[in-house]
Amino acid sequence: MEPIKTRCLIIGSGPAGFTAAIYSSRANLGPLLYEGHQPGGQLTTTTEVENFPGYPAGVTGPNMMEDMRAQAKRFGADIRTGVITEIDLDSRPFHAKASDGAEIIADTVIISTGASARYLGLPDEKKYQGLGVSACATCDGFFYRKRRVAVVGGGDTACEEALYLSNIASNVFLIVRKDHLRASKVMQQRVLSNPNITVLFNTNTAGLYGEEYLEGAHLVEHKGTPEERSYDLPIDGFFLAIGHRPNTDIFKGKITTDEAGYIVTALPSTATNIPGVFAAGDVADPHYRQAITAAGSGCRAALDVERFLMEGAV
Ligand code: NDP
Numbered sequence: 001m002e003p004i005k006t007r008c009l010i011i012g013s014g015p016a017g018f019t020a021a022i023y024s025s026r027a028n029l030g031p032l033l034y035e036g037h038q039p040g041g042q043l044t045t046t047t048e049v050e051n052f053p054g055y056p057a058g059v060t061g062p063n064m065m066e067d068m069r070a071q072a073k074r075f076g077a078d079i080r081t082g083v084i085t086e087i088d089l090d091s092r093p094f095h096a097k098a099s100d101g102a103e104i105i106a107d108t109v110i111i112s113t114g115a116s117a118r119y120l121g122l123p124d125e126k127k128y129q130g131l132g133v134s135a136c137a138t139c140d141g142f143f144y145r146k147r148r149v150a151v152v153g154g155g156d157t158a159c160e161e162a163l164y165l166s167n168i169a170s171n172v173f174l175i176v177r178k179d180h181l182r183a184s185k186v187m188q189q190r191v192l193s194n195p196n197i198t199v200l201f202n203t204n205t206a207g208l209y210g211e212e213y214l215e216g217a218h219l220v221e222h223k224g225t226p227e228e229r230s231y232d233l234p235i236d237g238f239f240l241a242i243g244h245r246p247n248t249d250i251f252k253g254k255i256t257t258d259e260a261g262y263i264v265t266a267l268p269s270t271a272t273n274i275p276g277v278f279a280a281g282d283v284a285d286p287h288y289r290q291a292i293t294a295a296g297s298g299c300r301a302a303l304d305v306e307r308f309l310m311e312g313a314v
Contacts (some may be wrong), residue, residue, distance in 0.1 A: 001099060006078075008106065010032070011110070011267075015298060016114070018071070018295075018298065019114035020112060020302040021298075030078070034083060036083050040072060040237070052140070064291070081100070082099040091274070092277070094106045094124040095107045100152070103135040108278070110279070110298075111251065115283060116245050117244050119242075120205060123308055124207050125240070132236060133237075133240070134239050140239075141168050142168060146169070146170045148169065150237070152238070154180070156187050158186045159187040161239055163187075165237075166196040172198070177203065180201070194258070205220075214237070216234040220231050244289070245262045249263070249265060255279075263284040264284070265279050275308070276308060280297040280300065280301035283299065
């Protein structure tokens with residue numbers, strides 16, 4: 001098979017990747033986009049999206065991603081199913097291999113492989129995904145108006161999610177495995193003084209239950225000690241907030257990341273430490289993690305690529 005030559009290889013198909021594809025194809029760069037393990041990205045695991053401007057009646061995550069994909073295709077983006085399995089970023093043009101057997105030679109690369117929420121690893125989490133289990137309170141919290149919810153985790157994200165939900169849900173339980181919160185002092189104070197949030201310290205989740213939808217969690221307090229106690233907590237929503245993991249495995253050692261593995265960019269640009277390689281969306285953003293911010297950075301990455309190519313760097 002002849003190698004495919006492209007001005008711009010986009011890796012990943014969330015809002016960042018598709019927006020980069022829309023902009024770069026309209027700029028006549030003929031981008032080649034590989035969709036990755038989860039075509040459409042994290043949004044395909046959510047139900048209704050109500051906070052993306054332009055959809056006054058809301059839209060489902062999968063439909064929104066189909067729309068973005070169709071919009072990118074309309075301008076000629078070459079969108080392929082599969083993953084990039086290997087990439088050499090040592091010299092330009094960059095060489096990559098894809099799971100469909102294609103070899104790619106790319107003048108520039110936009111990495112938009114996203115991040116994945118960490119889960120506890122309970123089989124029940126998959127069973128109730130979208131039926132009570134979520135890893136994004138800002139996305140799904142609204143559906144739990146006046147209902148009982150739990151958030152798992154003791155860091156800043158968990159506290160932020162618990163506080164957000166405390167304005168929506170009737171009761172919020174924060175399930176913390178240790179006897180203290182890891183979050184910053186100010187967040188701890190806000191959580192501990194909120195009458196709508198009950199913090200369950202020294203507590204682990206052993207499983208979830210419910211007929212069709214989630215109805216509760218099996219909890220264990222003081223696990224492995226003489227005071228160990230198991231009980232069921234009736235809840236309608238179970239929110240994971242135990243951190244995210246950027247999807248940067250194939251770039252390990254090849255590109256500068258922070259300690260947690262997020263790609264470092266030279267803000268406000270999307271340039272990485274490798275000239276010609278740009279990063280957009282959650283893979284380079286541990287802070288905001290919203291569809292709209294990812295789409296915005298996908299736009300910036302495409303404009304950065306265009307400028308890079310115009311400056312005659314390749
Ligand atoms: P963190 O890594 O800070 O916290 C993860 C939390 O999840 C910890 O409390 C940890 O418990 C708990 N946890 C991990 N694994 C499990 C498990 N298997 N079972 C139960 N609990 C578990 O992640 P965050 O996403 O909270 O924050 C990431 C970074 O982003 C941090 O630097 C944070 O400060 C920052 N951030 C800042 C915000 C702000 O300033 N407004 C908002 C959100 C994030 P344990 O403590 O026992 O290890």
